[in-house]
Amino acid sequence: MTEQPSSTANQMWGGRFAAGPDAIMEAINASIGFDQRLYAQDIRGSRAHAAMLAAQGIISTSDAEAIGEGLLTVLSEIEKGDFPFSTALEDIHMNVESRLKELIGEPAGRLHTARSRNDQVATDFRLWVRGQCDAAIEGLGALIRAALSQAERGADWVMPGFTHLQTAQPVTWGHHMMAYVEMFGRDLSRFEDARRRMNESPLGAAALAGTSFPIDREATARALGFDRPMANSLDAVSDRDFALEFLSASAICAVHLSRLAEELVIWSSAQFRFVTLSDRFSTGSSIMPQKKNPDAAELIRAKIGRILGAAVALFVVMKGLPLAYSKDMQEDKEQVFDAADNLMLALAAMTGMLSDLTANRERLEAAAGAGFSAPAGLADWLVREAGLPFRDAHHVTGALVAMAEKQGIDLPDLSLEQMQSVHPAITADIYGVLGVHNSVASRTSYGGTAPAQVRAQIARWKQKLGEIA
Numbered sequence: 001m002t003e004q005p006s007s008t009a010n011q012m013w014g015g016r017f018a019a020g021p022d023a024i025m026e027a028i029n030a031s032i033g034f035d036q037r038l039y040a041q042d043i044r045g046s047r048a049h050a051a052m053l054a055a056q057g058i059i060s061t062s063d064a065e066a067i068g069e070g071l072l073t074v075l076s077e078i079e080k081g082d083f084p085f086s087t088a089l090e091d092i093h094m095n096v097e098s099r100l101k102e103l104i105g106e107p108a109g110r111l112h113t114a115r116s117r118n119d120q121v122a123t124d125f126r127l128w129v130r131g132q133c134d135a136a137i138e139g140l141g142a143l144i145r146a147a148l149s150q151a152e153r154g155a156d157w158v159m160p161g162f163t164h165l166q167t168a169q170p171v172t173w174g175h176h177m178m179a180y181v182e183m184f185g186r187d188l189s190r191f192e193d194a195r196r197r198m199n200e201s202p203l204g205a206a207a208l209a210g211t212s213f214p215i216d217r218e219a220t221a222r223a224l225g226f227d228r229p230m231a232n233s234l235d236a237v238s239d240r241d242f243a244l245e246f247l248s249a250s251a252i253c254a255v256h257l258s259r260l261a262e263e264l265v266i267w268s269s270a271q272f273r274f275v276t277l278s279d280r281f282s283t284g285s286s287i288m289p290q291k292k293n294p295d296a297a298e299l300i301r302a303k304i305g306r307i308l309g310a311a312v313a314l315f316v317v318m319k320g321l322p323l324a325y326s327k328d329m330q331e332d333k334e335q336v337f338d339a340a341d342n343l344m345l346a347l348a349a350m351t352g353m354l355s356d357l358t359a360n361r362e363r364l365e366a367a368a369g370a371g372f373s374a375p376a377g378l379a380d381w382l383v384r385e386a387g388l389p390f391r392d393a394h395h396v397t398g399a400l401v402a403m404a405e406k407q408g409i410d411l412p413d414l415s416l417e418q419m420q421s422v423h424p425a426i427t428a429d430i431y432g433v434l435g436v437h438n439s440v441a442s443r444t445s446y447g448g449t450a451p452a453q454v455r456a457q458i459a460r461w462k463q464k465l466g467e468i469a
Contacts, residue, residue, distance in 0.1 A: 029327075030087040032095055034334050039078045041127040042092050043071045045120065045203060048223035050111055052216050058114065063107040070104040071096070092124070093117050114213035115206055118237040118325045122202035125333065127224065129246050132340045133195040136250070139347035140188040141465060144181050146354035148465075151177035152458050156451035158436045159274070159364035170368040170436035173359055175449040178457050183256040185461070190249040198242035201226035205236035208324035238324040240314065243336050247311035250343045254304040257346050261301040264353065265294050273363050278356035281349065296353055300346045307342055310335035368436045369410065377433040377442055378411065386425035396423045 047068050054064030074096055077083040089095045094117075101108035154173030161171035201221035204211065210233040217229035230236040267274035281296040313335045317328055378400065382393035399422045404411050412434040419426045433442055444450045447457070 026087065029090060031091045031330050031333070032085050032087055032089065034337065035092045035121075035124075036078075036085055036095070037337060038092050038121075038124040038128055038333075039096065040075065041124040041131075042096055042120070043075045045123045045127065045220075045224060046096070046111060047071050048220045049115060049203060051223065052219045053110070053113055055219065056214055056216055058213055058215070059107075059110045063110050066104045066107045067100065067111050070100045070108065073103055074099050091117070091121070093120050114211045114215050115203065116208075116237070118207050119202045119205040119233075122205070122237050122239070123224070125336075126198055126202060126242055129242050129336065129340075130195060130198055130225075132336075132344075133191045133198070133246060135340075135344060136191045136253070136347070137188055137195075139344055139351070140184050140191070140253070143347055143351045143354070144184050144188070144461065144465060146351050147177050147181045147184065148458055148461055150354055150357065150359065151175075151181065151454065154359055154361065154364075155454045155458065156440075157359065157361050157364055158368040158440055160368045161449070167367075170439050171449040172440055172451060172454055173361075173364060174451065174454040174458070175440075178454060178461075180256070180260050181457075181461055183259075184253070185464075187249065187253040187256060190252065191246075194242065194245040194249055197245065199225075199227045200230045201228070202230050202236035202239075204229060205233035208234055208237050234324045238321070238329075240318055240329065240332050243332055244311070244314055244318065247307070247314060247336060247339055250339050251304065251308045251311045254307040254343060254346065257350055258301045258304045260350065261297040264297040264357075265301070268292075268294050268297075272367075274360055274367070276358040276360065277353060278358075280356060281353045296349050300349055303342045303346045307339045310339035365436070377439040378430065380442070381430055381433045382423070382425070385427075385429065386423070388423075388425070 050059070050064045050067040050071075053059040054061045074083070077099070083095075083099065085095055086098070089098050097108060097111060100111065151174040154177070157173040158170050159173050159176065160167045161169045161176070201217065201224060203220045203224070204215050204217035221227070221229045230239070264275065264277065266272055268277050277292070277294055277297070279292075282292045282294060314332055317331050321328055379390070379393040379397040382388045382396055383390050386393075388396065400411060400414065400419060403418060403422065404414055407414075412431060416426070416428055416430075419430065432438060440449050441451070444453060447453065
């Protein structure tokens with residue numbers, strides 16, 4: 001719950017201000033409506049800071065112990081929903097500190113020694129975003145495993161491969177699924193890279209210039225799981241690269257999720273019937289009882305708008321800010337919170353859809369054999385076996401396709417004599433590369449669609465995921 005403003009709000013700013021803020025100023029200035037989400041990180045950072053102050057002899061051990069115990073009480077109250085958040089106290093930091101003072105009295109006033117809300121919020125927010133990177137990495141691992149399961153099940157199931165959404169060459173279902181494994185694998189690595197870069201502690205930078213107290217920034221960094229303290233106090237309080245990197249990685253990941261969602265929408269349609277989505281991730285129509293709508297996929301497809309919008313919003317906020325801290329940076333959190341929530345929801349929904357998805361093997365194979373999807377194998381054979389330049393082979397292949405199309409038959413149904421009438425170098429061996437199964441089996445180059453290659457990539461990714469886990 002949130003309390004109404006109090007007339008003593010100016011106390012947090014010290015003696016400089018004689019009167020409390022105007023109601024409109026209070027409304028635009030307060031961030032507790034959203035930054036209360038950082039309560040666990042704020043309390044964790046404060047406990048580490050208090051312990052360090054005591055270890056350095058800056059505050060007494062008894063005061064540090066009282067602060068630590070009091071903060072645990074505040075944490076418990078917030079988690080139980082019993083904490084009275086106040087807009088008059090602006091933000092999560094002042095709300096926690098004010099309640100701490102009510103609980104333990106004078107020692108609470110020593111907690112803020114050698115720090116500022118500037119380095120405090122930078123630390124809280126960095127801890128929160130770091131946790132979201134961990135969550136995204138875990139979610140992507142689960143999604144990759146679901147896609148690998150689909151790939152393994154259909155490593156040799158043929159289906160049409162498309163360019164321009166037109167039938168191009170036959171591929172395997174496993175190969176198509178592995179394309180998304182590679183995409184989501186890059187997403188996972190982006191979050192890992194971003195996490196490594198952001199894992200430095202701003203705590204101890206104070207307002208912008210550091211502090212004259214003999215603090216131990218290495219100790220607080222270790223206590224909070226950071227690799228090291230940030231090396232420049234100005235940068236420490238003004239940097240939001242970690243949030244921008246998180247949003248950038250999230251936006252790219254959302255693009256990949258959207259592309260797969262689009263394919264699921266197309267593939268589940270009556271015109272394609274390549275896949276069947278489970279009832280768990282579909283909805284019906286209020287007036288058309290035959291309908292089964294891929295609403296989960298459609299909503300995932302739309303999430304990129306919110307996530308990319310969040311990234312653009314924060315880039316715009318940060319683009320013109322001089323060093324060090326400006327109040328503009330209060331606008332950094334809501335976009336990140338929203339993007340993180342929607343990314344995790346989309347990852348979970350896509351993992352569920354892929355896990356439950358049923359691919360229609362017969363329909364995939366029938367579609368793969370339609371529309372002359374395998375002529376490229378014929379052209380390759382003419383180059384490799386008959387010694388034709390590729391452009392000549394391409395011309396011969398086109399003529400054979402036109403001949404088959406005119407007769408209403410597939411390429412493998414043309415007689416050898418008919419083929420030789422187009423080019424005499426063609427032999428009976430040509431039939432070994434015609435047909436969709438022969439075509440996919442021949443694509444044995446690294447990363448190709450041949451089932452043996454697909455299974456090799458599946459094995460590589462299983463090993464890789466095992467190392468990540």
